[in-house]
Amino acid sequence: xxxYNNFDDWLASSPFGGSNQSYVEEIYDQYLENPQxxxxxxxxxxxxxxxxxMVEQPHSQVRDYFRKLARENVPEAVAVVDPETSARQVRLLxxx
Numbered sequence: 001x002x003x004y005n006n007f008d009d010w011l012a013s014s015p016f017g018g019s020n021q022s023y024v025e026e027i028y029d030q031y032l033e034n035p036q037x038x039x040x041x042x043x044x045x046x047x048x049x050x051x052x053x054m055v056e057q058p059h060s061q062v063r064d065y066f067r068k069l070a071r072e073n074v075p076e077a078v079a080v081v082d083p084e085t086s087a088r089q090v091r092l093l094x095x096x
Contacts, residue, residue, distance in 0.1 A: 029058040 016024050031038045031046045
C-alpha cells in the first residue's frame with residue numbers, strides 16, 4: 001500500500017480528486033438523497049465514510065443557496081473609476 005505525506009497527496013491520486021471531483025460530488029448528492037439511486041460500488045464507498053451525529057446537507061443545496069445570496073446582493077450600479085482621472089485628482093490634491 002502506498003504511503004502519503006499528506007491529505008492533498010492522497011486526494012490528488014484518488015478518484016475523489018482532480019477532474020473527477022464534480023462527478024463524485026454529484027453522485028454523493030444523489031446518495032444523500034437516496035442511497036439506492038447510486039451503483040452498489042459507490043454505495044459501499046460512501047457507506048464507509050465516517051458518520052457524524054449531524055445530518056449532512058447535499059452540497060448542491062449549499063451551492064444554490066450561496067448563488068442565490070450572490071444574486072440578491074449585487075449592487076444596482078457599480079462605479080468604475082478611470083485610472084487617468086484618478087491620477088489627475090491625486091495631482092490636484094497634491095497642489096494644496
